[in-house]
Amino acid sequence: MKRKQVYTFGEYLKNKFDCKVHKVSISISGFTCPNIDGTVARGGCTFCENDSFSPSLDKVQPLKGFHLNLDSKENPYLDKQLLQLETQFNTLSKRVKNEYKAKKYLVYFQSFTNTYAPFDTLKALYDKALSFDDVVGLSIGTRSDSITDETLEYLATLAKTKEIWIEFGIQSIYDETLEKINRGHDSANVKEWILKAKKAGIKVCGHLIFGLPGEDKKMMLETAKEAYAWGIDSVKYHPLYVVKKTALENQFNRGEFTPIDEQTYLDVLVEAIQMKPDDVNVQRVTAGIDNDTLLAPMWCKDRNMQIRNINKALEKVALKY
Numbered sequence: 001m002k003r004k005q006v007y008t009f010g011e012y013l014k015n016k017f018d019c020k021v022h023k024v025s026i027s028i029s030g031f032t033c034p035n036i037d038g039t040v041a042r043g044g045c046t047f048c049e050n051d052s053f054s055p056s057l058d059k060v061q062p063l064k065g066f067h068l069n070l071d072s073k074e075n076p077y078l079d080k081q082l083l084q085l086e087t088q089f090n091t092l093s094k095r096v097k098n099e100y101k102a103k104k105y106l107v108y109f110q111s112f113t114n115t116y117a118p119f120d121t122l123k124a125l126y127d128k129a130l131s132f133d134d135v136v137g138l139s140i141g142t143r144s145d146s147i148t149d150e151t152l153e154y155l156a157t158l159a160k161t162k163e164i165w166i167e168f169g170i171q172s173i174y175d176e177t178l179e180k181i182n183r184g185h186d187s188a189n190v191k192e193w194i195l196k197a198k199k200a201g202i203k204v205c206g207h208l209i210f211g212l213p214g215e216d217k218k219m220m221l222e223t224a225k226e227a228y229a230w231g232i233d234s235v236k237y238h239p240l241y242v243v244k245k246t247a248l249e250n251q252f253n254r255g256e257f258t259p260i261d262e263q264t265y266l267d268v269l270v271e272a273i274q275m276k277p278d279d280v281n282v283q284r285v286t287a288g289i290d291n292d293t294l295l296a297p298m299w300c301k302d303r304n305m306q307i308r309n310i311n312k313a314l315e316k317v318a319l320k321y
């Protein structure tokens with residue numbers, strides 16, 4: 001039986017730009033998350049290992065304890081952040097050019113909450129990223145409770161000539177689940193900002209997590225169905241896994257959280273992909289971590305094995321990834 005290729009983000013970009021476009025992941029020091037700094041909650045999402053949220057500015061200079069938020073009045077480190085952006089981009093774009101034969105790039109503001117800073121800082125960083133050679137656009141990872149109308153309007157202006165994406169963590173449409181993981185916002189807030197971003201002409205990638213505490217298959221699939229209905233353009237599917245130094249670790253050790261098993265994940269994933277509208281592209285089908293910070297489930301350790309098993313499961317329904 002001939003297998004149909006799942007529509008991927010890479011394919012979307014190739015069709016649009018007629019060449020290989022690769023994301024370049026950037027991590028800017030001084031950014032944090034309102035779920036960590038106490039604005040909406042402390043401690044962050046239960047699965048988030050946020051010790052690493054006191055980053056240094058690479059070799060540029062440590063930012064001892066300095067963190068931006070939406071109300072920060074000034075940013076004395078902006079020049080250093082811009083230099084950090086440039087240094088990271090230059091290094092990583094060379095790498096993906098050699099490894100993947102990339103011809104053009106999307107600058108991916110990946111770590112932390114990348115709209116959670118004063119507008120002037122964001123504008124400077126976004127503009128700088130777009131000024132680099134062969135950059136066709138941006139992808140900005142954030143939370144739906146951490147973006148202002150001013151930022152959204154600016155991104156909408158950029159989207160008229162550039163490829164502009166926002167990546168929102170949806171995780172689950174169930175508020176009781178969002179409470180259990182200490183998400184700090186509800187599902188209505190995510191929906192509201194996805195619809196606003198879409199209306200403004202910005203493309204949206206939704207992140208979904210399967211295996212959240214208290215959720216069964218039906219709930220996971222309802223989340224996927226609802227996210228598609230909100231009009232997301234792209235999707236990242238992840239299993240929930242437990243890493244050390246998280247609240248989830250404590251819950252797991254007390255026997256209060258059972259991680260999703262691989263077969264259940266495969267079943268949900270395949271069904272979620274099958275009910276996905278054809279024009280929604282897929283950026284990620286799983287996640288994991290290959291080091292000793294991973295506590296469970298252990299099938300999240302070996303990415304190659306995960307992808308092989310996903311492809312075997314997809315083969316049964318004549319799909320491939």
Ligand code: SF4
Binds near residue numbers: 044
């Ligand atoms: S929103 Fe993201 S960065 Fe913030 S606590 Fe949750 S997982 Fe961590």
